[in-house]
Amino acid sequence: MLLPAAVALALCVAVPPAAAAADAPDSKVPPALAKGEALFNTNCSVCHGAGARGTKQGPPVLDKIYEPNHHADIAFYRAAEMGVRAHHWKFGDMPKIPGVARDDLTQIITYIRWLQKQAGIF
Ligand code: HEC
Numbered sequence: 001m002l003l004p005a006a007v008a009l010a011l012c013v014a015v016p017p018a019a020a021a022a023d024a025p026d027s028k029v030p031p032a033l034a035k036g037e038a039l040f041n042t043n044c045s046v047c048h049g050a051g052a053r054g055t056k057q058g059p060p061v062l063d064k065i066y067e068p069n070h071h072a073d074i075a076f077y078r079a080a081e082m083g084v085r086a087h088h089w090k091f092g093d094m095p096k097i098p099g100v101a102r103d104d105l106t107q108i109i110t111y112i113r114w115l116q117k118q119a120g121i122f
Contacts, residue, residue: 036111067122
């Protein structure tokens with residue numbers, strides 16, 4: 001009689017912390033990515049949307065086609081530095097984005113890869 005009660009109690013105690021840990025990363029951008037998020041919001045989100053979820057002017061960068069095996073980081077540098085001819089979508093061309101340094105792009109990409117991981121695309 002005593003043992004099953006102890007097991008049930010152990011299960012009740014064990015479940016909530018595990019569920020909370022699984023939820024946490026979805027809602028909160030890690031402090032190390034805050035600069036990348038700010039740079040993305042300044043330079044990219046007007047078309048790619050808050051949290052890279054897309055707008056009427058540009059696609060969601062959380063789409064499966066943008067995972068690292070389909071669009072490696074080099075494609076992100078190239079997109080910002082040279083612009084993109086419309087080829088996957090019907091939004092039109094992406095213009096080159098002047099004034100975003102390579103280091104800034106590196107931070108933007110790190111932020112986008114984190115968002116993509118949260119969205120489960122890779
Ligand atoms: C003026 C709107 C606009 C802005 C601002 C913009 N993009 Fe884009 N971007 C687009 C559109 C539209 C496409 C889709 C082109 C297509 O049809 O494949 C695109 C595509 C891309 C792609 C895919 C490139 C490929 O090889 O297919 C990447 C990566 C990307 N954008 C990154 C960025 C980043 C990073 C920024 C900010 C530095 C940014 N974009 C800012 C409109 C924009």
